[in-house]
Amino acid sequence: MYTFLNDSFVPDDKAFLHVSDLSIQRGYGIFDFFRVMDNYPLFIEDYLERLYVSAKEMHLKVPYKPGQLKSLIFELIQKNNIPMSGIKVILTGGYSPDGYQLADKANLIMVQKPMNFPPAGFPTEGIKIITHEYLRDKPHVKTINYVVGIWIQNKVLEKKAADVLYHYKGEVSEFPRCNFFIVRKDNTVVTPGENILEGVTRKHVLRLAAKKYKVEIGRVTLDDARAANEAFLTSTSKRIVPITQIDESIIGEGKPGRVTNDLYDDLVALELNEQAKAR
Amino acid sequence: MYTFLNDSFVPDDKAFLHVSDLSIQRGYGIFDFFRVMDNYPLFIEDYLERLYVSAKEMHLKVPYKPGQLKSLIFELIQKNNIPMSGIKVILTGGYSPDGYQLADKANLIMVQKPMNFPPAGFPTEGIKIITHEYLRDKPHVKTINYVVGIWIQNKVLEKKAADVLYHYKGEVSEFPRCNFFIVRKDNTVVTPGENILEGVTRKHVLRLAAKKYKVEIGRVTLDDARAANEAFLTSTSKRIVPITQIDESIIGEGKPGRVTNDLYDDLVALELNEQAKAR
Numbered sequence: 001m002y003t004f005l006n007d008s009f010v011p012d013d014k015a016f017l018h019v020s021d022l023s024i025q026r027g028y029g030i031f032d033f034f035r036v037m038d039n040y041p042l043f044i045e046d047y048l049e050r051l052y053v054s055a056k057e058m059h060l061k062v063p064y065k066p067g068q069l070k071s072l073i074f075e076l077i078q079k080n081n082i083p084m085s086g087i088k089v090i091l092t093g094g095y096s097p098d099g100y101q102l103a104d105k106a107n108l109i110m111v112q113k114p115m116n117f118p119p120a121g122f123p124t125e126g127i128k129i130i131t132h133e134y135l136r137d138k139p140h141v142k143t144i145n146y147v148v149g150i151w152i153q154n155k156v157l158e159k160k161a162a163d164v165l166y167h168y169k170g171e172v173s174e175f176p177r178c179n180f181f182i183v184r185k186d187n188t189v190v191t192p193g194e195n196i197l198e199g200v201t202r203k204h205v206l207r208l209a210a211k212k213y214k215v216e217i218g219r220v221t222l223d224d225a226r227a228a229n230e231a232f233l234t235s236t237s238k239r240i241v242p243i244t245q246i247d248e249s250i251i252g253e254g255k256p257g258r259v260t261n262d263l264y265d266d267l268v269a270l271e272l273n274e275q276a277k278a279r
Numbered sequence: 280m281y282t283f284l285n286d287s288f289v290p291d292d293k294a295f296l297h298v299s300d301l302s303i304q305r306g307y308g309i310f311d312f313f314r315v316m317d318n319y320p321l322f323i324e325d326y327l328e329r330l331y332v333s334a335k336e337m338h339l340k341v342p343y344k345p346g347q348l349k350s351l352i353f354e355l356i357q358k359n360n361i362p363m364s365g366i367k368v369i370l371t372g373g374y375s376p377d378g379y380q381l382a383d384k385a386n387l388i389m390v391q392k393p394m395n396f397p398p399a400g401f402p403t404e405g406i407k408i409i410t411h412e413y414l415r416d417k418p419h420v421k422t423i424n425y426v427v428g429i430w431i432q433n434k435v436l437e438k439k440a441a442d443v444l445y446h447y448k449g450e451v452s453e454f455p456r457c458n459f460f461i462v463r464k465d466n467t468v469v470t471p472g473e474n475i476l477e478g479v480t481r482k483h484v485l486r487l488a489a490k491k492y493k494v495e496i497g498r499v500t501l502d503d504a505r506a507a508n509e510a511f512l513t514s515t516s517k518r519i520v521p522i523t524q525i526d527e528s529i530i531g532e533g534k535p536g537r538v539t540n541d542l543y544d545d546l547v548a549l550e551l552n553e554q555a556k557a558r
Contacts, residue, residue, distance in 0.1 A: 147422050
Protein backbone atom coordinates (compact mmCIF):
# COMPACT_ATOMS: atom_id res chain seq x y z
CA MET A 1 0.00 0.00 0.00
CA TYR A 2 1.03 3.59 -0.63
CA THR A 3 0.90 6.72 1.44
CA PHE A 4 1.13 10.12 -0.20
CA LEU A 5 3.75 12.28 1.49
CA ASN A 6 4.12 15.92 0.38
CA ASP A 7 4.91 15.28 -3.27
CA SER A 8 5.17 11.55 -3.84
CA PHE A 9 3.60 8.19 -3.26
CA VAL A 10 5.75 6.17 -0.86
CA PRO A 11 5.26 2.65 0.50
CA ASP A 12 3.24 2.77 3.75
CA ASP A 13 6.14 1.63 5.88
CA LYS A 14 8.40 4.36 4.45
CA ALA A 15 6.21 7.32 5.43
CA PHE A 16 8.13 9.24 8.07
CA LEU A 17 8.31 12.79 9.36
CA HIS A 18 11.39 14.34 10.91
CA VAL A 19 10.97 14.93 14.64
CA SER A 20 11.14 18.71 14.11
CA ASP A 21 7.64 18.57 12.62
CA LEU A 22 5.26 20.79 14.56
CA SER A 23 2.80 17.93 15.10
CA ILE A 24 5.45 16.06 17.09
CA GLN A 25 6.81 19.19 18.75
CA ARG A 26 3.53 20.96 19.53
CA GLY A 27 0.58 18.83 18.44
CA TYR A 28 -0.07 21.36 15.67
CA GLY A 29 -1.96 20.23 12.61
CA ILE A 30 -5.34 19.65 11.02
CA PHE A 31 -6.81 16.68 9.23
CA ASP A 32 -9.85 15.23 7.61
CA PHE A 33 -11.12 11.74 7.07
CA PHE A 34 -13.51 10.26 4.55
CA ARG A 35 -14.84 6.89 3.55
CA VAL A 36 -14.02 5.11 0.32
CA MET A 37 -16.89 2.88 -0.81
CA ASP A 38 -16.29 0.63 -3.82
CA ASN A 39 -13.22 2.73 -4.61
CA TYR A 40 -15.22 5.98 -4.57
CA PRO A 41 -14.52 8.71 -1.96
CA LEU A 42 -17.96 9.45 -0.60
CA PHE A 43 -18.95 13.14 -0.27
CA ILE A 44 -15.37 14.09 -1.18
CA GLU A 45 -16.33 17.68 -2.01
CA ASP A 46 -17.67 18.23 1.51
CA TYR A 47 -14.53 16.88 3.13
CA LEU A 48 -12.16 18.82 0.90
CA GLU A 49 -14.07 22.03 1.54
CA ARG A 50 -13.72 21.50 5.28
CA LEU A 51 -10.02 20.63 4.97
CA TYR A 52 -9.26 23.96 3.29
CA VAL A 53 -11.33 25.84 5.87
CA SER A 54 -9.48 24.11 8.74
CA ALA A 55 -6.11 24.83 7.11
CA LYS A 56 -6.92 28.50 6.64
CA GLU A 57 -8.17 28.90 10.18
CA MET A 58 -4.92 27.42 11.52
CA HIS A 59 -2.67 29.50 9.21
CA LEU A 60 -1.62 26.43 7.23
CA LYS A 61 -1.34 26.30 3.48
CA VAL A 62 -2.50 23.19 1.64
CA PRO A 63 0.27 22.70 -0.95
CA TYR A 64 -2.25 21.86 -3.71
CA LYS A 65 -5.35 23.46 -5.14
CA PRO A 66 -8.55 21.54 -4.39
CA GLY A 67 -8.71 20.11 -7.91
CA GLN A 68 -5.10 18.89 -7.76
CA LEU A 69 -5.59 17.38 -4.33
CA LYS A 70 -8.71 15.58 -5.51
CA SER A 71 -6.75 14.12 -8.44
CA LEU A 72 -4.04 12.91 -6.06
CA ILE A 73 -6.71 11.27 -3.91
CA PHE A 74 -8.14 9.45 -6.92
CA GLU A 75 -4.62 8.38 -7.87
CA LEU A 76 -4.06 7.03 -4.34
CA ILE A 77 -7.34 5.10 -4.49
CA GLN A 78 -6.38 3.63 -7.86
CA LYS A 79 -2.87 2.66 -6.76
CA ASN A 80 -4.00 1.02 -3.52
CA ASN A 81 -7.25 -0.53 -4.72
CA ILE A 82 -8.81 -1.03 -1.28
CA PRO A 83 -12.49 -0.76 -2.24
CA MET A 84 -13.81 -0.36 1.33
CA SER A 85 -11.46 1.92 3.20
CA GLY A 86 -10.85 5.24 4.88
CA ILE A 87 -8.49 7.99 3.80
CA LYS A 88 -7.00 10.37 6.30
CA VAL A 89 -5.47 13.62 5.07
CA ILE A 90 -3.21 15.29 7.64
CA LEU A 91 -1.62 18.71 7.28
CA THR A 92 0.90 19.57 9.99
CA GLY A 93 2.71 22.77 10.98
CA GLY A 94 5.77 21.53 9.07
CA TYR A 95 9.44 21.40 9.99
CA SER A 96 9.71 24.21 12.48
CA PRO A 97 13.06 26.01 12.78
CA ASP A 98 12.67 26.44 16.55
CA GLY A 99 10.01 23.93 17.54
CA TYR A 100 7.38 26.66 17.95
CA GLN A 101 7.16 28.84 14.85
CA LEU A 102 5.10 27.56 11.94
CA ALA A 103 7.29 26.38 9.09
CA ASP A 104 6.98 28.04 5.69
CA LYS A 105 5.77 24.74 4.30
CA ALA A 106 3.22 22.43 5.89
CA ASN A 107 3.70 18.66 5.68
CA LEU A 108 0.91 16.81 3.88
CA ILE A 109 0.18 13.13 4.55
CA MET A 110 -2.56 11.02 2.96
CA VAL A 111 -2.95 7.51 4.37
CA GLN A 112 -5.47 4.95 3.13
CA LYS A 113 -6.45 2.02 5.31
CA PRO A 114 -8.92 -0.84 4.90
CA MET A 115 -11.90 -0.41 7.21
CA ASN A 116 -14.70 -2.62 8.35
CA PHE A 117 -17.69 -0.41 8.05
CA PRO A 118 -20.81 -1.27 9.97
CA PRO A 119 -22.69 -3.95 8.03
CA ALA A 120 -25.61 -2.69 6.02
CA GLY A 121 -28.68 -2.81 8.18
CA PHE A 122 -29.73 -0.75 11.15
CA PRO A 123 -28.17 -1.88 14.46
CA THR A 124 -30.53 -3.97 16.55
CA GLU A 125 -28.95 -2.70 19.73
CA GLY A 126 -28.03 0.77 20.92
CA ILE A 127 -24.85 1.79 22.70
CA LYS A 128 -24.14 3.11 26.18
CA ILE A 129 -22.23 6.36 26.41
CA ILE A 130 -20.76 8.31 29.30
CA THR A 131 -20.44 12.07 29.68
CA HIS A 132 -17.45 14.27 30.52
CA GLU A 133 -17.21 18.00 31.17
CA TYR A 134 -14.83 19.47 28.63
CA LEU A 135 -14.77 22.43 26.29
CA ARG A 136 -12.64 21.75 23.22
CA ASP A 137 -10.11 24.23 21.84
CA LYS A 138 -11.35 25.54 18.50
CA PRO A 139 -14.08 22.91 18.22
CA HIS A 140 -15.18 24.20 14.80
CA VAL A 141 -11.78 23.36 13.30
CA LYS A 142 -10.66 19.78 12.70
CA THR A 143 -7.32 20.04 14.50
CA ILE A 144 -5.36 16.92 15.43
CA ASN A 145 -5.74 17.73 19.14
CA TYR A 146 -7.45 14.71 20.75
CA VAL A 147 -5.55 14.84 24.03
CA VAL A 148 -8.68 14.57 26.18
CA GLY A 149 -10.49 12.11 23.91
CA ILE A 150 -7.63 9.64 24.02
CA TRP A 151 -6.78 10.27 27.64
CA ILE A 152 -10.34 9.39 28.68
CA GLN A 153 -10.55 6.12 26.70
CA ASN A 154 -9.57 4.15 29.84
CA LYS A 155 -12.64 5.46 31.63
CA VAL A 156 -14.89 4.73 28.64
CA LEU A 157 -13.75 1.09 28.69
CA GLU A 158 -13.96 0.85 32.46
CA LYS A 159 -17.58 2.02 32.35
CA LYS A 160 -18.28 -0.50 29.55
CA ALA A 161 -19.36 2.40 27.35
CA ALA A 162 -18.83 2.88 23.61
CA ASP A 163 -18.01 6.58 23.64
CA VAL A 164 -17.94 9.77 25.68
CA LEU A 165 -20.16 12.80 25.16
CA TYR A 166 -18.66 16.19 26.04
CA HIS A 167 -20.67 18.83 27.83
CA TYR A 168 -19.72 22.11 29.42
CA LYS A 169 -21.67 23.27 32.44
CA GLY A 170 -24.43 20.88 31.51
CA GLU A 171 -24.69 21.94 27.87
CA VAL A 172 -23.95 19.08 25.50
CA SER A 173 -21.65 19.54 22.50
CA GLU A 174 -20.31 16.41 20.79
CA PHE A 175 -18.22 13.26 21.05
CA PRO A 176 -14.47 13.34 20.38
CA ARG A 177 -15.13 12.09 16.83
CA CYS A 178 -18.93 12.12 16.37
CA ASN A 179 -21.88 14.50 16.51
CA PHE A 180 -24.83 14.07 18.83
CA PHE A 181 -28.56 14.14 18.09
CA ILE A 182 -31.70 13.65 20.12
CA VAL A 183 -35.28 13.06 19.06
CA ARG A 184 -37.80 14.74 21.34
CA LYS A 185 -41.10 13.19 22.31
CA ASP A 186 -42.82 15.16 19.53
CA ASN A 187 -40.32 13.68 16.98
CA THR A 188 -38.34 16.92 16.61
CA VAL A 189 -34.76 16.09 15.65
CA VAL A 190 -32.35 18.26 17.64
CA THR A 191 -28.56 18.66 17.50
CA PRO A 192 -26.24 21.08 19.32
CA GLY A 193 -25.14 24.08 17.27
CA GLU A 194 -22.25 25.46 19.34
CA ASN A 195 -18.83 24.24 20.37
CA ILE A 196 -18.95 21.49 17.78
CA LEU A 197 -17.22 20.38 14.63
CA GLU A 198 -19.77 20.45 11.84
CA GLY A 199 -19.65 16.86 10.69
CA VAL A 200 -20.33 15.98 7.08
CA THR A 201 -22.58 13.11 8.15
CA ARG A 202 -24.32 15.52 10.55
CA LYS A 203 -24.99 17.88 7.64
CA HIS A 204 -26.51 15.17 5.47
CA VAL A 205 -28.57 13.76 8.33
CA LEU A 206 -29.91 17.25 9.09
CA ARG A 207 -30.94 17.68 5.45
CA LEU A 208 -32.58 14.27 5.33
CA ALA A 209 -34.35 14.86 8.64
CA ALA A 210 -35.71 18.22 7.48
CA LYS A 211 -37.64 16.47 4.72
CA LYS A 212 -39.76 14.53 7.20
CA TYR A 213 -39.38 15.98 10.66
CA LYS A 214 -39.13 19.23 12.53
CA VAL A 215 -35.44 20.00 12.94
CA GLU A 216 -33.70 22.22 15.49
CA ILE A 217 -30.07 23.24 15.74
CA GLY A 218 -29.52 24.61 19.20
CA ARG A 219 -28.99 24.17 22.89
CA VAL A 220 -29.20 20.62 24.24
CA THR A 221 -28.66 20.11 27.95
CA LEU A 222 -27.77 16.87 29.70
CA ASP A 223 -31.34 16.89 31.06
CA ASP A 224 -32.74 17.28 27.53
CA ALA A 225 -30.61 14.34 26.43
CA ARG A 226 -31.74 12.11 29.28
CA ALA A 227 -35.39 13.01 28.69
CA ALA A 228 -35.22 12.39 24.93
CA ASN A 229 -37.26 9.76 23.17
CA GLU A 230 -34.29 8.72 21.06
CA ALA A 231 -30.63 9.65 20.84
CA PHE A 232 -27.98 8.84 18.28
CA LEU A 233 -24.54 9.79 17.04
CA THR A 234 -23.37 10.46 13.52
CA SER A 235 -19.89 10.00 12.10
CA THR A 236 -18.09 9.36 8.86
CA SER A 237 -17.02 5.87 9.81
CA LYS A 238 -20.12 4.84 11.78
CA ARG A 239 -22.96 6.54 9.88
CA ILE A 240 -25.72 6.63 12.55
CA VAL A 241 -25.49 4.70 15.81
CA PRO A 242 -28.47 4.62 18.21
CA ILE A 243 -27.73 5.51 21.84
CA THR A 244 -29.84 3.79 24.45
CA GLN A 245 -28.03 4.71 27.65
CA ILE A 246 -26.36 7.94 28.81
CA ASP A 247 -24.42 7.35 32.03
CA GLU A 248 -26.99 5.57 34.20
CA SER A 249 -30.08 6.86 32.34
CA ILE A 250 -31.92 4.69 29.85
CA ILE A 251 -33.06 6.65 26.81
CA GLY A 252 -36.67 6.26 25.66
CA GLU A 253 -37.58 2.59 25.70
CA GLY A 254 -33.95 1.47 25.86
CA LYS A 255 -33.84 0.30 22.28
CA PRO A 256 -32.98 1.89 18.92
CA GLY A 257 -35.75 4.30 17.95
CA ARG A 258 -38.01 4.57 14.94
CA VAL A 259 -36.86 8.02 13.81
CA THR A 260 -33.21 7.01 14.16
CA ASN A 261 -33.90 3.94 12.04
CA ASP A 262 -35.71 6.02 9.45
CA LEU A 263 -32.79 8.46 9.16
CA TYR A 264 -30.32 5.59 8.95
CA ASP A 265 -32.21 4.12 5.98
CA ASP A 266 -32.35 7.52 4.30
CA LEU A 267 -28.60 8.03 4.81
CA VAL A 268 -27.72 4.65 3.30
CA ALA A 269 -29.99 5.46 0.33
CA LEU A 270 -28.28 8.84 -0.08
CA GLU A 271 -24.85 7.17 -0.06
CA LEU A 272 -25.89 4.67 -2.73
CA ASN A 273 -27.33 7.46 -4.81
CA GLU A 274 -24.12 9.45 -4.43
CA GLN A 275 -22.01 6.48 -5.51
CA ALA A 276 -24.30 5.81 -8.48
CA LYS A 277 -24.06 9.42 -9.63
CA ALA A 278 -20.28 9.14 -9.69
CA ARG A 279 -20.23 6.21 -12.11
CA MET B 280 24.86 16.49 16.52
CA TYR B 281 22.94 13.52 17.88
CA THR B 282 19.35 12.98 18.83
CA PHE B 283 18.36 10.11 21.08
CA LEU B 284 15.50 8.11 19.59
CA ASN B 285 13.95 5.29 21.64
CA ASP B 286 17.08 3.20 22.11
CA SER B 287 19.90 4.77 20.19
CA PHE B 288 21.76 7.95 19.37
CA VAL B 289 21.11 8.92 15.76
CA PRO B 290 22.42 11.88 13.74
CA ASP B 291 20.02 14.83 14.08
CA ASP B 292 18.95 14.69 10.46
CA LYS B 293 18.10 11.00 10.73
CA ALA B 294 15.58 11.32 13.56
CA PHE B 295 12.21 10.39 12.10
CA LEU B 296 8.90 9.02 13.34
CA HIS B 297 6.51 7.00 11.23
CA VAL B 298 3.33 8.90 10.41
CA SER B 299 1.27 6.45 12.48
CA ASP B 300 2.73 8.02 15.63
CA LEU B 301 -0.04 9.37 17.85
CA SER B 302 1.58 12.83 18.00
CA ILE B 303 1.12 13.16 14.24
CA GLN B 304 -2.27 11.45 14.22
CA ARG B 305 -3.79 13.03 17.32
CA GLY B 306 -1.38 15.52 18.87
CA TYR B 307 -0.88 13.12 21.75
CA GLY B 308 2.29 13.34 23.78
CA ILE B 309 4.09 15.00 26.65
CA PHE B 310 7.48 16.65 26.90
CA ASP B 311 9.84 18.58 29.05
CA PHE B 312 12.62 21.01 28.38
CA PHE B 313 15.64 22.04 30.40
CA ARG B 314 18.68 24.22 30.02
CA VAL B 315 22.22 22.98 29.68
CA MET B 316 24.74 25.47 31.11
CA ASP B 317 28.44 24.72 30.65
CA ASN B 318 27.45 21.17 29.74
CA TYR B 319 25.45 20.73 32.95
CA PRO B 320 21.66 20.13 32.86
CA LEU B 321 20.36 22.67 35.33
CA PHE B 322 17.77 21.48 37.89
CA ILE B 323 17.61 18.16 36.04
CA GLU B 324 15.96 16.36 38.98
CA ASP B 325 13.04 18.80 38.92
CA TYR B 326 12.46 18.35 35.19
CA LEU B 327 12.74 14.57 35.28
CA GLU B 328 10.31 14.39 38.17
CA ARG B 329 7.79 16.43 36.19
CA LEU B 330 8.34 14.33 33.05
CA TYR B 331 7.40 11.12 34.87
CA VAL B 332 4.35 12.81 36.43
CA SER B 333 3.18 14.07 33.01
CA ALA B 334 3.73 10.63 31.47
CA LYS B 335 1.76 8.89 34.19
CA GLU B 336 -1.10 11.36 33.98
CA MET B 337 -1.36 10.76 30.21
CA HIS B 338 -1.13 6.95 30.50
CA LEU B 339 2.30 6.90 28.85
CA LYS B 340 5.22 4.81 30.03
CA VAL B 341 8.70 6.30 29.99
CA PRO B 342 10.81 3.40 28.64
CA TYR B 343 13.59 4.04 31.18
CA LYS B 344 13.85 4.42 34.91
CA PRO B 345 14.75 7.96 36.03
CA GLY B 346 18.36 6.98 36.75
CA GLN B 347 18.79 5.38 33.33
CA LEU B 348 17.20 8.34 31.58
CA LYS B 349 19.48 10.72 33.45
CA SER B 350 22.52 8.70 32.33
CA LEU B 351 21.32 8.86 28.73
CA ILE B 352 20.92 12.63 29.05
CA PHE B 353 24.49 12.97 30.34
CA GLU B 354 25.67 10.75 27.49
CA LEU B 355 23.83 12.98 24.98
CA ILE B 356 25.44 16.09 26.50
CA GLN B 357 28.88 14.49 26.31
CA LYS B 358 28.44 13.32 22.73
CA ASN B 359 27.11 16.66 21.46
CA ASN B 360 29.26 19.00 23.56
CA ILE B 361 27.06 22.10 23.14
CA PRO B 362 27.87 23.84 26.44
CA MET B 363 24.99 26.35 26.26
CA SER B 364 21.95 24.56 24.96
CA GLY B 365 18.47 23.24 25.60
CA ILE B 366 17.34 19.63 25.69
CA LYS B 367 13.81 18.68 24.86
CA VAL B 368 12.52 15.26 25.87
CA ILE B 369 9.34 14.23 24.05
CA LEU B 370 7.28 11.14 24.78
CA THR B 371 4.51 10.47 22.27
CA GLY B 372 1.56 8.08 22.21
CA GLY B 373 3.60 5.74 19.98
CA TYR B 374 2.77 3.92 16.78
CA SER B 375 -0.98 3.51 17.09
CA PRO B 376 -2.59 0.50 15.40
CA ASP B 377 -5.71 2.49 14.46
CA GLY B 378 -4.64 6.13 14.77
CA TYR B 379 -6.55 6.56 18.03
CA GLN B 380 -5.60 3.89 20.54
CA LEU B 381 -2.44 4.39 22.54
CA ALA B 382 0.35 2.12 21.36
CA ASP B 383 1.86 -0.40 23.78
CA LYS B 384 5.14 1.47 23.51
CA ALA B 385 5.60 5.24 23.60
CA ASN B 386 8.19 6.87 21.34
CA LEU B 387 10.94 8.74 23.18
CA ILE B 388 12.85 11.59 21.54
CA MET B 389 15.61 13.69 23.11
CA VAL B 390 16.85 16.59 21.03
CA GLN B 391 19.63 18.99 22.06
CA LYS B 392 19.94 22.38 20.42
CA PRO B 393 22.27 25.33 20.93
CA MET B 394 20.45 28.24 22.51
CA ASN B 395 21.23 31.87 23.02
CA PHE B 396 20.22 32.46 26.56
CA PRO B 397 19.51 35.96 27.75
CA PRO B 398 22.87 37.60 28.53
CA ALA B 399 23.76 37.78 32.19
CA GLY B 400 22.41 41.00 33.58
CA PHE B 401 18.88 42.11 34.31
CA PRO B 402 17.01 43.46 31.26
CA THR B 403 16.95 47.25 31.11
CA GLU B 404 13.58 47.19 29.36
CA GLY B 405 10.38 45.32 30.01
CA ILE B 406 8.15 43.64 27.47
CA LYS B 407 4.63 44.29 26.28
CA ILE B 408 2.20 41.37 26.46
CA ILE B 409 -1.35 40.90 25.26
CA THR B 410 -4.11 38.82 26.86
CA HIS B 411 -6.37 36.13 25.44
CA GLU B 412 -9.31 34.26 26.95
CA TYR B 413 -8.50 30.59 26.93
CA LEU B 414 -8.65 27.69 29.35
CA ARG B 415 -6.04 25.04 28.55
CA ASP B 416 -6.76 21.31 28.49
CA LYS B 417 -5.01 19.66 31.40
CA PRO B 418 -2.90 22.72 32.18
CA HIS B 419 -1.10 20.93 35.02
CA VAL B 420 0.37 18.39 32.58
CA LYS B 421 3.08 19.30 30.08
CA THR B 422 1.33 17.93 27.01
CA ILE B 423 2.52 18.85 23.52
CA ASN B 424 -0.79 20.61 22.81
CA TYR B 425 0.07 24.22 21.87
CA VAL B 426 -2.63 24.65 19.24
CA VAL B 427 -3.87 27.96 20.62
CA GLY B 428 -0.43 29.29 21.58
CA ILE B 429 0.92 28.83 18.07
CA TRP B 430 -2.30 29.86 16.37
CA ILE B 431 -2.27 33.21 18.19
CA GLN B 432 1.37 34.07 17.38
CA ASN B 433 0.21 36.17 14.41
CA LYS B 434 -1.79 38.39 16.72
CA VAL B 435 1.09 38.69 19.20
CA LEU B 436 3.35 39.95 16.40
CA GLU B 437 0.68 42.21 14.96
CA LYS B 438 0.23 43.88 18.36
CA LYS B 439 4.02 44.23 18.64
CA ALA B 440 3.88 42.18 21.84
CA ALA B 441 6.36 39.62 23.14
CA ASP B 442 3.89 37.08 24.46
CA VAL B 443 0.26 36.35 25.29
CA LEU B 444 -1.18 35.85 28.76
CA TYR B 445 -4.15 33.50 29.08
CA HIS B 446 -7.09 34.30 31.30
CA TYR B 447 -10.48 32.72 31.69
CA LYS B 448 -13.40 34.95 32.61
CA GLY B 449 -10.94 37.56 33.79
CA GLU B 450 -8.88 35.23 35.97
CA VAL B 451 -5.27 35.07 34.81
CA SER B 452 -3.47 31.73 34.49
CA GLU B 453 -0.22 31.67 32.49
CA PHE B 454 1.50 32.18 29.14
CA PRO B 455 1.71 29.35 26.62
CA ARG B 456 5.26 28.61 27.82
CA CYS B 457 5.84 30.80 30.88
CA ASN B 458 4.38 31.48 34.33
CA PHE B 459 3.10 34.87 35.43
CA PHE B 460 3.86 36.87 38.57
CA ILE B 461 2.85 40.24 39.90
CA VAL B 462 4.27 42.34 42.71
CA ARG B 463 1.62 44.26 44.62
CA LYS B 464 2.11 47.77 45.92
CA ASP B 465 3.06 46.32 49.36
CA ASN B 466 5.76 44.19 47.66
CA THR B 467 3.82 40.94 48.03
CA VAL B 468 4.84 38.55 45.24
CA VAL B 469 1.76 36.83 43.78
CA THR B 470 1.36 34.09 41.18
CA PRO B 471 -1.74 32.21 39.99
CA GLY B 472 -2.23 28.77 41.54
CA GLU B 473 -4.86 27.24 39.28
CA ASN B 474 -5.08 26.21 35.65
CA ILE B 475 -1.32 26.43 35.28
CA LEU B 476 1.67 24.24 34.62
CA GLU B 477 3.90 24.40 37.67
CA GLY B 478 7.09 25.67 36.14
CA VAL B 479 10.44 24.69 37.58
CA THR B 480 11.65 28.29 37.38
CA ARG B 481 8.38 29.37 39.03
CA LYS B 482 9.09 26.97 41.89
CA HIS B 483 12.59 28.31 42.46
CA VAL B 484 11.48 31.93 42.17
CA LEU B 485 8.73 31.31 44.73
CA ARG B 486 11.27 29.83 47.13
CA LEU B 487 13.68 32.69 46.63
CA ALA B 488 10.92 35.27 46.99
CA ALA B 489 9.70 33.70 50.25
CA LYS B 490 13.07 34.45 51.86
CA LYS B 491 12.60 38.19 51.46
CA TYR B 492 9.00 38.99 50.62
CA LYS B 493 5.46 38.04 51.42
CA VAL B 494 4.41 35.44 48.85
CA GLU B 495 0.91 34.43 47.73
CA ILE B 496 -0.17 31.63 45.42
CA GLY B 497 -3.72 32.35 44.40
CA ARG B 498 -6.26 34.19 42.34
CA VAL B 499 -4.97 36.98 40.09
CA THR B 500 -7.49 38.86 37.97
CA LEU B 501 -6.75 40.98 34.93
CA ASP B 502 -7.55 44.00 37.10
CA ASP B 503 -5.04 42.84 39.72
CA ALA B 504 -2.44 42.48 36.99
CA ARG B 505 -3.06 45.93 35.57
CA ALA B 506 -2.98 47.51 39.04
CA ALA B 507 0.26 45.75 40.03
CA ASN B 508 3.44 47.60 40.88
CA GLU B 509 5.52 45.13 38.91
CA ALA B 510 4.83 42.11 36.71
CA PHE B 511 7.12 39.49 35.27
CA LEU B 512 7.21 36.07 33.65
CA THR B 513 9.36 33.08 34.48
CA SER B 514 10.49 30.32 32.16
CA THR B 515 13.24 27.79 31.71
CA SER B 516 14.72 29.50 28.70
CA LYS B 517 14.11 33.12 29.75
CA ARG B 518 14.62 33.04 33.52
CA ILE B 519 12.75 36.21 34.61
CA VAL B 520 11.52 38.83 32.17
CA PRO B 521 9.94 42.06 33.44
CA ILE B 522 6.58 43.01 31.94
CA THR B 523 5.86 46.71 31.60
CA GLN B 524 2.73 46.70 29.48
CA ILE B 525 -0.36 44.47 29.49
CA ASP B 526 -2.55 45.22 26.46
CA GLU B 527 -2.85 49.01 26.63
CA SER B 528 -2.09 49.32 30.35
CA ILE B 529 1.32 50.41 31.57
CA ILE B 530 2.42 48.46 34.66
CA GLY B 531 3.78 50.43 37.60
CA GLU B 532 6.21 53.03 36.34
CA GLY B 533 6.58 51.36 32.96
CA LYS B 534 10.05 50.05 33.63
CA PRO B 535 11.50 46.88 35.15
CA GLY B 536 10.84 46.85 38.88
CA ARG B 537 13.09 46.60 41.91
CA VAL B 538 11.63 43.38 43.31
CA THR B 539 11.77 41.72 39.86
CA ASN B 540 15.43 42.73 39.58
CA ASP B 541 16.16 41.39 43.04
CA LEU B 542 14.58 38.02 42.24
CA TYR B 543 16.45 37.87 38.95
CA ASP B 544 19.78 38.34 40.74
CA ASP B 545 18.87 35.69 43.30
CA LEU B 546 17.90 33.24 40.54
CA VAL B 547 21.19 33.73 38.68
CA ALA B 548 23.05 33.19 41.96
CA LEU B 549 21.06 30.00 42.61
CA GLU B 550 21.90 28.69 39.13
CA LEU B 551 25.63 29.35 39.62
CA ASN B 552 25.48 27.66 42.99
CA GLU B 553 23.68 24.65 41.48
CA GLN B 554 26.30 24.35 38.73
CA ALA B 555 29.12 24.66 41.27
CA LYS B 556 27.62 21.91 43.44
CA ALA B 557 27.60 19.58 40.45
CA ARG B 558 31.33 19.87 39.81
